[in-house]
Amino acid sequence: MENKTRDMEIIRAYKFRIYPDQKRQTAIDNSISLxxxxxxxxxxxxxxxxxxxxxxxxxxxxxxQFLNEIIKEDKTYLQLYAHVRVDIRNRLLKTYHNFFRRCQQKTSGANIKAGFPRFKSKDRFNSITHIENNGSFSIDKGRLRASKIGTMRIEQHRNITGNVKTMTIKREGKEYYAIFTAEQILNSPKINDTNPVGIDLGLNNFIALSDGQTIQKPKFFKKKEKRIARWQKIIERRNKGSKRRQKAKLHLQEEWKGITNQSNDFMHKLSDKLVHGGFTSFAVEALYIDNMVKNHRLAQSIQNASWNRFIHMLSYKAESAGMKVIKVDARNTSKECSNCGNIMDMPLSIREYNCNRCGMRLDRDINASINILHIATTLGQRGSHAQGENVRPQQEATLEELRTYPANAGEANDL
Ligand SMILES: [Zn+2]
Structure with missing residues (x-):
């Protein structure tokens, strides 16, 4: 191991339950609908x-300009904290950025949809964000104070490390949460990359590693998937805008929360194990939210959402330990023979890669994980999650990503 260190900026999210009384609850609800x-x-x-x-x-x-015009016409909007208004502008701007970027990709031949920004319904808009820590919010003795909202109890179950940057108040069903993002400078050791490993999001398994290990998918996934599918159907059956439909949506959210908590626990343990497993870097498949939204298979969308959360966990843990996580475009990795490069069709029903050219036989997921590692090695250092872009507080975005009712791609990124 070399004896070097490097400074790294990481942003982490901290999510705490808050307990606004009736008056603050109304204030939050008003701010959100405004x-x-x-x-x-x-x-x-x-x-x-x-x-x-x-x-x-x-x-x-x-x-x-429009923001100013609107406020001039209707002073009600002044009830919103100024930075919350700026955040709304930013959200819209981001949605447009995504739209224009996708248009451009489309023009240059990519096979993607470029959905125009859409109006947000009430249940697709459930948070407000203070984009700067300038005294408009604070925590003191178990109470959160937020400008234009008031003071309320907060269940702060862990300390925040680093500099707090933003605060989001979010409504999830009947519950309220405050989400803080904090920036931390990590001085982590630089590690010689002598034992990289490829990880495949498995079909047979939860994950498969290029060293031949496989990790089973926990049983609760299947059970929960069924229940989620059931509520999903109930929602579709009920009339739009009806109280009963709204109720069913709350049930669905509860189920999502259940599966999220259970899988978080499982994935925390697994990512710990990997980071301490003697590997020196990780090559993983990059899944894009765009793909997730397009994907209508429920089980798949649950798995994709867990995968993204898992990669997020693995990334911050690995990077704190000085290891890289390299995301690669994993198209064709299940079709390619990791031994000879042969390409074969691999329908989902086939569990083993049985190469018709070189005769190699291997679990399909392990074969794919070896290919993922190959890609990462050939790509060289394309940079990891935390070093390239910002580490988004992805756990907190999960509920949005997980929704299976029609969503547009830009929205899935919002808190
Ligand atoms: Zn082969």
Whole structure:
């Protein structure tokens, strides 16, 4: 091992339950619905601009201008904390960025949809964010204070390390949460990459490793998947806008939360084990939210969401220990023979790669994990999660990602 260290900035999310009384609850609910209205109003205005000239990109300046206009016309929006309004602008701007980026990718031949930003319904808008830690919120003696909302009890079950950057208040069903993001500078040892491992999101297994290990998918997944599917059907059956449908949605959210908590526990243990398993870096399959939204198979979407959370956990744990996590485009990794490079069709029903060229026989997931490792090694150092882009507080986004009712891709990123 070399004796070098490197500084690394990481951002982590901390999520705590809060207990607003009736008055603060109303204040939160009002802020959220006011924000939703503001978002949709801004979107409406920008759509007009886009309609009149589809080649003009919607800039921050344009949205700011509209924001000012709207506030001038309707002073109710001043009830929102100023930075919460800026956050709404940012969310819309991000949605447009994604849209334009995808348009561009499409123009250059990528086979993707570029959905135009959509209006957000009430149940797709459930949080407000203070984008800067400037005294507009604070925790003191078990109580959270937030500007324009008030003070309420917070269940802070762990300490926040690093500098707090943002605070989000989120409504999940009947519960309320505060989510803080904090930036931490890590000084981690630099490790010689002598024992990299490839990890495949398994079909037979939860994961398969390129050294031949496999980790079974826990049994609770199947059970929960069934219950989620059941509620999903009930929701579809019930009339839009009805109270009973709303109720069923709350049930569905509860189920998601259940599976999220259970799988988090499982994945925390597994990622700990991997990080302490003698490996020096990890090559994993990159799954994109875009794919997830397109994917209508429920079991698959649950697995994809868990996979993303798992990679997030593995990333921050590995990176704290000075190891890289390299995400690769894993298309074809299950079709390719890891021994001779032969490409064969591998329908989902086939559990073993049985190469018709070199005769290699191997569990299909292990074969894929070896290919993933190969790609990462050939790519060289494309950088890992935390070093490249920001580490998003992905655990907290899970509930959004997990929704199976129609979602648009941009929204899945929101807290
Ligand atoms: Zn072969």
């Amino acid at each position: 924000s939703q209205r503001l978002y949709n109003k801004l979107l409406e205005k920008t759509i007009e601009v886009h309609k009149s000239n589809s080649s003009s990109k919607i800039s921050q300046r344009t949205i700011n």
